Amino acid sequence: MTTRRKFLTTAGLAGAATFAAPNIIRAQAPIKWRLQTYSGAPLGAHVIKPQIEAFNKAANGEMEIELFYADQLVPTGELFRALQNGTLDAVQSDDATMASPADVAAFGGYFPFSTRYSLDLPVLFERYGLNEIWKSAYDEIEGVEWLGAGAWDPLHIFTKDKAIRSIEDMRGLRVFGVPTAGRFLSRYGLIPVTVPWEDVEVALQTGELDGVAWCGFTEAYEVGWADICKYGLLNNVTGAWCGSYFANSESWAKVPPHLQELFKITMDQSHYYRQVWYWGGEADLRVNGDKLELTTIPAQEWETVVKDAESFWEELASENERAAKVVEIFKKYQKVMEKAGVPYRYG
Missing domain, CATH: 3.40.190.170 (Bacterial extracellular solute-binding protein, family 7)
Structure with missing residues (x-):
């Protein structure tokens, strides 16, 4: 019994020594992004703010996106250059308005009579090959990642x-x-x-x-x-404006896969929100607007x-x-x- 008590005492001291100074695991600082949209604040409240708020909440402290509206950090016509040189981490705009050098840029924004309804645009991208064409166009441009397109309102x-x-x-x-x-x-x-x-x-x-x-x-x-x-x-x-999300290549590469996926999911959420907001609004205001x-x-x-x-x-x-x-x-x-x-x- 004496030997047993001595063993337990010794083991207890050893255990105490073992757990007395645990390794301190420090939380990694959150990834910080600056995203500027083509839109001013009143419009941005619908076309992007809900998405950024949803992303920041779901990212659970691992990443935070600071949202800027039209011309707040750089003029809208300089968005592409600012994105490419890393002044901005991400941009929401159409290709033409942000002065993209891509050879598909003229189709961003409003391309005359290319669509009748807002649903036409995502179908063209998802089922008719525009996704692949846009990706191939931006793959040729250093420093910028094209993340996807969605539809806005008619012109x-x-x-x-x-x-x-x-x-x-x-x-x-x-x-x-x-x-x-x-x-x-x-x-x-x-x-x-x-x-x-x-x-x-x-x-x-x-x-x-x-x-x-x-x-x-x-x-x-x-x-x-x-x-x-x-x-x-x-x-x-x-029938629909064509807008896209873009990221700086280095900024995008630093985002872990699960947060990249989260960003794309909230992009889709934003596209859906806009489809409903615009579609319902256009009809209501033509009939009831005064x-x-x-x-x-x-x-x-x-x-x-x-x-x-x-x-x-x-x-x-x-x-x-x-x-x-x-x-x-x-x-x-x-x-x-x-x-x-x-x-x-x-x-």
Whole structure:
């Protein structure tokens, strides 16, 4: 018994010595990202803020993304360069607005008459090969990772003082808008004007701008432009804006796989949120909105604009081989939708 007690005492002391000074495991500092969106704060509250808040919560302290709105850190036209050089870790924008050098950049934003509905765009990416084309385009550009695209709202024209009821009424109007659509609409005398997003409201009030060709009814009401503009043209130039998420390559490589997957999941959550928000908003505000007088260019006259888009498509297709592939996909998709008929296409 004496020997046993001595053994237990010795063992206890040894155990105490063993556990007295445990190794201290220090928590790794969270990964910090700075992400800037193309949108101002009122719009960003819907198009990206819910996603970033969801990601930060689900990342459980392992990673934190700080969100910046249009022009807060860098001008919108310098987003791509800032992303590439690491000033920003991530960007949400369309390719054209952020001045991407990719040979598919012109298809970002609003590509005239490429879609009828917002659901067309994700189908084109997921089922018709645009995912692979965009990935291959950005794989050729050092320092930037393309993470995926989603749909936003249709493109309408809103004007402050002059109603548009014919193609000729567009002539001479100075409008804030996205690059590719502006390039197309300039055929009809519309003058695209670039100003910082936050300055659009003041530019409308001072007369520097006559209107906007940037968004649909949901945004026009949400950000306050419908309070200044008097008229909304019901004819839309395309059914959905094409926006993407991008990351700096080095920043993305430092994110562990489970957090990369989490970011992509919350991207999809954001795409879904926007589909519902815009789709419901467009219909409701055209019917129940009381801030804009709705105008229409007669169908027969508007059909000439739709027809003109064919030559615009060919113009872009001639610029490079990858652009030609994108245009061929749009043509193929259009034929399928027209043959499918209701509910995919009405007339």
